[in-house]
Every structure is written in structure tokens, then in C-alpha cells.
Amino acid sequence: MNKQIVLASRPTGEPLAGNFRLVEAPLPELAAGEVLVRHHYLSLDPYMRGRMNEGRSYAEAQRLNEVMVGATVGEVVASRSAHFQVGDQVVGMGGWQEYQLLDGDRRGALRKLDRSPIPLPAYLGVVGMPGITAWYGLLQVIAPQPGETIVVSAACGAVGSVVGQLARLRGCRAVGIAGGPEKCRVVVEEFGFDACIDYQQHPDTRSLAAALGAACPRGIDGDFENVGGRILDAVMLRCNSFARIALCGMIAGYNGEAIPLSAPQLILVNRMKIEGFIVSEHMERWPEALHELTRLVAEGRLKYRESIAQGIESAPDAFIGLFKGRNLGKQLVRLI
Amino acid sequence: MNKQIVLASRPTGEPLAGNFRLVEAPLPELAAGEVLVRHHYLSLDPYMRGRMNEGRSYAEAQRLNEVMVGATVGEVVASRSAHFQVGDQVVGMGGWQEYQLLDGDRRGALRKLDRSPIPLPAYLGVVGMPGITAWYGLLQVIAPQPGETIVVSAACGAVGSVVGQLARLRGCRAVGIAGGPEKCRVVVEEFGFDACIDYQQHPDTRSLAAALGAACPRGIDGDFENVGGRILDAVMLRCNSFARIALCGMIAGYNGEAIPLSAPQLILVNRMKIEGFIVSEHMERWPEALHELTRLVAEGRLKYRESIAQGIESAPDAFIGLFKGRNLGKQLVRLI
Numbered sequence: 001m002n003k004q005i006v007l008a009s010r011p012t013g014e015p016l017a018g019n020f021r022l023v024e025a026p027l028p029e030l031a032a033g034e035v036l037v038r039h040h041y042l043s044l045d046p047y048m049r050g051r052m053n054e055g056r057s058y059a060e061a062q063r064l065n066e067v068m069v070g071a072t073v074g075e076v077v078a079s080r081s082a083h084f085q086v087g088d089q090v091v092g093m094g095g096w097q098e099y100q101l102l103d104g105d106r107r108g109a110l111r112k113l114d115r116s117p118i119p120l121p122a123y124l125g126v127v128g129m130p131g132i133t134a135w136y137g138l139l140q141v142i143a144p145q146p147g148e149t150i151v152v153s154a155a156c157g158a159v160g161s162v163v164g165q166l167a168r169l170r171g172c173r174a175v176g177i178a179g180g181p182e183k184c185r186v187v188v189e190e191f192g193f194d195a196c197i198d199y200q201q202h203p204d205t206r207s208l209a210a211a212l213g214a215a216c217p218r219g220i221d222g223d224f225e226n227v228g229g230r231i232l233d234a235v236m237l238r239c240n241s242f243a244r245i246a247l248c249g250m251i252a253g254y255n256g257e258a259i260p261l262s263a264p265q266l267i268l269v270n271r272m273k274i275e276g277f278i279v280s281e282h283m284e285r286w287p288e289a290l291h292e293l294t295r296l297v298a299e300g301r302l303k304y305r306e307s308i309a310q311g312i313e314s315a316p317d318a319f320i321g322l323f324k325g326r327n328l329g330k331q332l333v334r335l336i
Numbered sequence: 337m338n339k340q341i342v343l344a345s346r347p348t349g350e351p352l353a354g355n356f357r358l359v360e361a362p363l364p365e366l367a368a369g370e371v372l373v374r375h376h377y378l379s380l381d382p383y384m385r386g387r388m389n390e391g392r393s394y395a396e397a398q399r400l401n402e403v404m405v406g407a408t409v410g411e412v413v414a415s416r417s418a419h420f421q422v423g424d425q426v427v428g429m430g431g432w433q434e435y436q437l438l439d440g441d442r443r444g445a446l447r448k449l450d451r452s453p454i455p456l457p458a459y460l461g462v463v464g465m466p467g468i469t470a471w472y473g474l475l476q477v478i479a480p481q482p483g484e485t486i487v488v489s490a491a492c493g494a495v496g497s498v499v500g501q502l503a504r505l506r507g508c509r510a511v512g513i514a515g516g517p518e519k520c521r522v523v524v525e526e527f528g529f530d531a532c533i534d535y536q537q538h539p540d541t542r543s544l545a546a547a548l549g550a551a552c553p554r555g556i557d558g559d560f561e562n563v564g565g566r567i568l569d570a571v572m573l574r575c576n577s578f579a580r581i582a583l584c585g586m587i588a589g590y591n592g593e594a595i596p597l598s599a600p601q602l603i604l605v606n607r608m609k610i611e612g613f614i615v616s617e618h619m620e621r622w623p624e625a626l627h628e629l630t631r632l633v634a635e636g637r638l639k640y641r642e643s644i645a646q647g648i649e650s651a652p653d654a655f656i657g658l659f660k661g662r663n664l665g666k667q668l669v670r671l672i
Contacts, residue, residue, distance in 0.1 A: 057605055058577070228600065241394070247604045260596040264564065268583045268612035269393055276604035 002027050003312045004067045004097035010052055014255045014323060019052070020068070020316040027099060030080045035104040039074040039094050042312070042333040043124035044319045045158075049254040058278055068096035068315075071129060073113075073120045074335075081105065089113040091123045096315050098335050118297055125158045125330035126304040127293045133248060133279040134162035135289040137224050139170075140282070141246035141275050146171030148221035151212065151238075153231045155196055156183035156305070158330035159248065162293070163224045164193045165302050172222075175215045177208075177231060179325040186328065190303055199231060205262070208234035219243075228252045229259040236266045247276040255323060305329025338363050339648045340403045340433035346388055350591045350659060355388065356404070356652040363435055366416045371440040375410040375430050378648070378669040379460035380655045381494075385590040394614055404432035404651075407465060409449075409456045410671075415440065425449040427459045432651050434671050454633055461494045461666035462640040463629045469584060469615040470498035471625040473560050475506075476618070477582035477611050482507030484557035487548065487574075489567045491532055492519040492641070494666035495584065498629070499560045500529045501638050508558075511551045513544075513567060515661040522664065526639055535567060541598070544570035555579075564588045565595040572602050583612040591659060641665025 001024045008021035030036060051062040051069055062069055072094030076084045081104025084090070092110040094100035102109055113120070118127060125131060137159075144150055150167040154160040155176025164174035164187070176187040176196035187196035195215040202208035212220070212234055219240035225232055228250030235245075253259035267274060296302035307327040309318035315333045322331055337360045344357040366372060387398040387405055398405055408430030412420045417440025420426070428446040430436035438445055449456070454463060461467060473495075480486055486503040490496040491512025500510035500523070512523040512532035523532035531551040538544035548556070548570055555576035561568055564586030571581075589595035603610060632638035643663040645654035651669045658667055 250601045253601050260598050261600040262596050264597040265586045265589050267610055268586055271612045271614055273611045275609045276607045278607055
């Protein structure tokens with residue numbers, strides 16, 4: 001049997017447990033060309049919240065009563081495809097389920113992993129889509145110069161932690177924003193950022209801007225934005241002329257909260273650039289990004305942390321936790 | 337005697353007549369190397385409002401009790417400089433006064449105009465800073481492709497009118513936003529835009545967005561933004577994926593009004609780029625821009641309109657009128 005989580009109903013604000021439903025489906029027989037993958041880990045990411053809404057966004061909406069979308073790593077346990085053998089480790093978009101049956105000929109659906117010193121779940125984080133997102137947004141959108149100051153929100157997360165480390169490796173000052181003393185400690189002590197600000201200690205924009213001012217004595221040249229709302233407002237108050245903001249996420253508004261940008265005139269006054277991007281639209285850069293990220297992880301120069309929930313049944317609650325800041329590092333669900 | 341307008345006090349909101357003071361100063365004798373220019377026309381531009389505030393912006397603040405800053409065209413009436421002769425027509429930053437005495441050796445302070453078929457005041461508008469602003473923001477920031485739809489606010493103004501015409505010449509659909517039926521008529525009938533929306537007929541964002549939707553059946557690919565506030569909010573609701581916004585001005589907020597951007601998440605959802613720019617930081621492109629603009633005006637392919645106030649005494653009121661939308665086209669003051 002294959003346990004699956006399907007979208008039972010669309011959330012109106014924060015996602016709730018009742019929006020999901022656990023179902024069990026029998027494992028079908030393999031047809032010619034098909035591959036059966038047993039998932040070892042499922043990735044939970046904030047973007048999934050957007051898919052749960054009805055209607056047009058940059059991606060198609062998640063359909064009701066279908067298996068929730070999501071990246072997975074696992075192992076081929078049965079194959080009638082010439083491209084895959086039993087035992088192959090693969091990364092794909094297998095969704096919130098224990099097994100996936102798919103056509104082995106479908107280009108790009110499954111990527112075979114070389115045996116590497118890097119643990120399998122890292123392919124969902126630091127050497128997967130989140131890591132590449134950090135790489136692309138920092139290097140291609142912000143394009144930092146040595147000596148510049150780069151700020152990143154959700155700095156302890158799967159994306160933010162990579163942004164700051166790559167910025168440091170490029171000779172920049174890296175300043176994180178995260179929620180709570182433990183995350184801030186990890187950001188500085190484990191990920192090696194120059195400083196990290198606990199936004200929970202700064203409930204208003206002015207106070208947060210003052211803390212950013214202290215942490216960024218030469219102002220902010222680049223901002224990798226994962227949160228939006230008052231976090232972004234405060235960052236903008238400290239931006240230098242010609243600052244670049246890579247808009248990667250606005251988790252502050254994912255559940256429908258209004259998140260106006262208070263002072264867009266600063267974009268003009270400081271001749272700033274704000275650019276939104278989605279890493280899946282830049283697949284041509286993935287090999288280059290993966291090459292660098294894999295090398296850095298293998299060399300021990302790029303650190304990562306994971307929060308791991310156990311069992312497919314735990315996925316909805318772990319997902320809900322993303323929006324409450326409960327995870328520290330990449331949120332995964334272990335399925336084995 | 338030289339009549340001058342100085343900044344008497346800093347406005348707290350809208351500029352008022354009392355913020356300015358008319359003074360008379362005797363014309364000094366020329367020292368060796370100096371040039372005396374009699375101004376024929378003074379340019380009034382929204383950016384001057386920003387200079388009237390205290391404190392840091394991208395430019396130095398206008399000093400109290402000093403002649404208001406401003407671009408001027410005029411004629412050399414006395415010269416002890418080898419670089420200028422009596423009768424030379426010149427464009428410079430002479431300020432709100434009838435005459436300017438300056439060092440003829442100061443590089444870039446005065447630009448001599450070739451005798452051309454283009455009338456002198458046009459060098460303050462369509463073939464001056466406003467025209468180059470339009471050229472730079474449209475071609476370098478938005479970089480429109482043939483067939484795209486370009487929207488510009490303050491479409492009847494010195495900058496906006498050039499944006500739409502250049503967009504049309506590049507094979508784009510040009511849609512203006514302006515205040516009142518007469519301006520909208522001029523934008524379409526004289527400047528040749530495909531459509532123009534009267535924002536006064538659409539007091540809320542939703543209604544304005546609906547009108548934009550009707551005028552832009554294929555959505556908006558580029559926005560040259562001069563106004564901000566609810567105008568920009570409505571434009572963003574109609575932007576296509578990968579739309580570019582060149583942020584040139586936000587006159588809606590020049591007098592201190594709050595002008596939050598309501599839905600910055602659209603920058604992410606639509607992978608947009610918003611970029612602020614100031615044309616005086618891109619002087620390396622001015623010759624190329626002036627060459628094209630001058631040619632187009634000479635060929636009759638680039639139209640412009642002027643609102644002309646008479647006499648230096650009228651400058652404050654004409655300037656105040658800029659923020660009330662009283663001008664139609666480039667606002668000038670004739671000083672001869």
C-alpha cells in the first residue's frame with residue numbers, strides 16, 4: 001500500500017490539518033517503461049502554500065483530492081525502464097506519498113544521483129532547489145561585490161543559510177534576520193554569518209531598522225528577501241544607493257495577510273532594483289550551481305541543518321510549522 | 337537688476353507661495369573669464385520639490401535664501417571668456433533668475449547650442465533633461481520589444497509624452513494615464529498614443545485597473561512610472577509576467593503623502609523588475625539620446641507641448657501648479 005496526503009480543501013488563511021487528508025492506495029503493477037520509486041525523504045517548502053490557492057499564479061494550482069506536490073529523494077525499487085535499475089538513488093517531484101510510479105522515459109522527471117559523500121536528503125536542500133535558489137538569487141540577481149553587505153531574511157532556513165554562506169565566500173559581510181535566539185545562534189556560530197538579528201526582539205519597523213543599522217555599519221547593498229512585510233520595510237530603510245533586492249519569497253503574506261511596501265519612494269531615491277525570480281525558470285544555470293554547491297558541501301565549506309519529521313502522517317503538521325517558524329533549517333519528512 | 341526667486345522657507349506639505357521670495361540683486365561687473373547669460377526660459381520640474389526638503393536625498397538640498405535650482409536656456413549678453421561670445425545660445429542650470437553670471441571655464445556648466453531648426457525652449461523639454469529621461473528609462477530600463485504594451489503615467493507631461501511616442505516608434509502599444517479629458521485628448525490625438533485613461537474618472541484602484549485592462553488587452557509589459565500611489569497599484573494588477581517598471585518619479589508622494597505599494601507580492605508572482613533611476617547619473621548616454629531626440633523633433637515625428645508662464649514673478653505659482661496637474665506638457669517660465 002502507498003500512503004498519500006491529498007489536498008482535501010483549500011485554506012482561507014493559515015493552512016490547517018483539515019485541509020489535508022491521508023489516503024491509502026494499492027501499489028499498481030508496473031507497465032512496460034515504468035519505474036517505482038520508494039521515497040526516503042519528502043521536502044516541505046513554503047511555495048506549496050501558494051499552490052494550495054485556487055486560480056492563476058506562476059504555477060498551476062494544486063488540484064483538490066490529488067497528491068500534494070513536492071520534491072522527493074528515494075530509491076528505485078522496481079523498474080521496467082531501460083534508464084533505471086533497482087537501487088538507483090533518484091531525486092524527483094514525487095509528492096507527499098511513500099511511493100511514486102512513473103514513466104522512466106519522461107525527460108527530467110527523475111534525476112539519478114551519483115554515489116557521493118553527500119547524504120541523500122541534502123539533495124532536497126543545500127544541493128537541491130533551495131540551495132540553487134540561494135545561488136541564483138544571490139549571484140545572478142544581487143550580483144554582490146566583495147566588501148558589500150548582504151542581508152537575508154529567514155536566514156536559518158534552507159535558502160537563507162546558503163545565501164549568507166555564499167556571500168561570505170564572495171568576500172561580503174553577511175547579516176541574517178531570523179526568529180528567536182536559537183536560530184540566530186546557529187546562523188552566526190554554525191553558518192558563520194557576521195551577525196544575525198532576532199526580529200522577535202524588534203516588533204516594529206523602526207526598532208528593526210535600528211538593529212539593522214547597527215549590524216550593517218556601511219548600509220545594505222543587497223537583500224535576499226524571503227519574508228516581506230515589515231522585515232522588508234526595515235531593510236529598505238537601511239539600503240544604500242544602487243542596492244539590489246532579490247525577491248524570492250514573501251512568507252509574511254502567504255496566508256493572505258496584507259503586506260504593503262511602506263516606502264516605495266526609496267526605490268527611486270536610492271536608485272534601487274527589486275526583482276522577483278523563480279529558480280525553476282532558470283534551469284540552464286542549475287548544473288553550474290549544483291557543481292559549486294556540491295563541491296562546497298563536500299569540502300565542508302557549506303553547512304546546513306535539517307528539521308526532520310517522521311512518517312508521511314506528520315507532513316501536514318510539519319508543513320503548518322513552516323509558517324510558524326518551527327523548523328530550523330531545511331524541513332524534511334523521513335518516509336523510511 | 338537681476339530678479340531672483342529664493343527659497344524662503346521649507347514646505348511641510350504642498351509648496352506654498354510663501355515658501356518663495358522675490359529678491360532683486362544688482363548685476364555685478366564681469367571678472368576675467370566670466371560670462372553673463374540672460375535667461376530666456378526657465379524650466380519647472382517636479383524634482384525641485386524634493387530639493388526643497390531638508391536632509392539627504394540623492395541630491396543636495398536646496399539652501400535657504402539661495403536662488404532656486406533649475407535648468408535654463410538663454411543668450412550670452414556679455415563675455416570675458418574665450419569660450420563664449422555675445423549672442424551664443426546656451427543651456428545651463430541657471431536657476432530661478434533672469435540672469436546668471438558664471439565662470440566660462442567651468443566644465444559642463446553651460447552647453448552651447450548649435451543654431452538648429454528646434455526652438456530654444458525645447459532644449460528644456462523634449463530635447464533636454466525630460467526627453468532624455470524618457471529615452472533612458474524606456475530604452476535602457478524597460479527595454480521594450482516590438483508588440484509589447486507600455487504604460488506611462490503623467491502621459492501628457494514633458495517626460496510621459498516622449499515615452500509613449502518613443503514606444504510607438506519601437507513598435508509597441510502605448511497607453512497613457514493622465515488627468516482630465518483635455519489631456520487625454522492631447523495624448524491620443526497629438527502624441528499618437530493608442531489610448532489614454534483619465535484617472536479622475538477612476539477614483540479607486542479597482543476601477544482604474546479595469547480601465548487599464550480594457551486599454552491593454554494583452555496586459556502590461558512595461559510601465560514608466562511618474563506618479564506612484566494608486567496609479568502604480570492599478571498598473572501592477574495588470575502587469576504580465578516579466579514586466580519591467582522604470583521608476584522615474586512618484587509625484588503622488590512628493591508632498592509627504594504616504595504612498596505604500598499595496599501588493600508587492602506581485603513582483604514575485606510575476607517575476608517583475610522595478611528599478612529606480614536618475615538620468616543625471618547616466619551622462620554617458622546623453623549624446624546618443626539627444627541625437628535621436630533632436631532628429632525626431634526636426635523630422636516632425638516627435639511632438640511636444642508647452643505650458644508657458646510669463647515673468648519670473650509667476651514661477652512659484654506655476655511650480656505649485658505642477659502638483660495640481662495644471663500644466664499641459666512641459667512647464668516653462670518665459671523671462672524675456
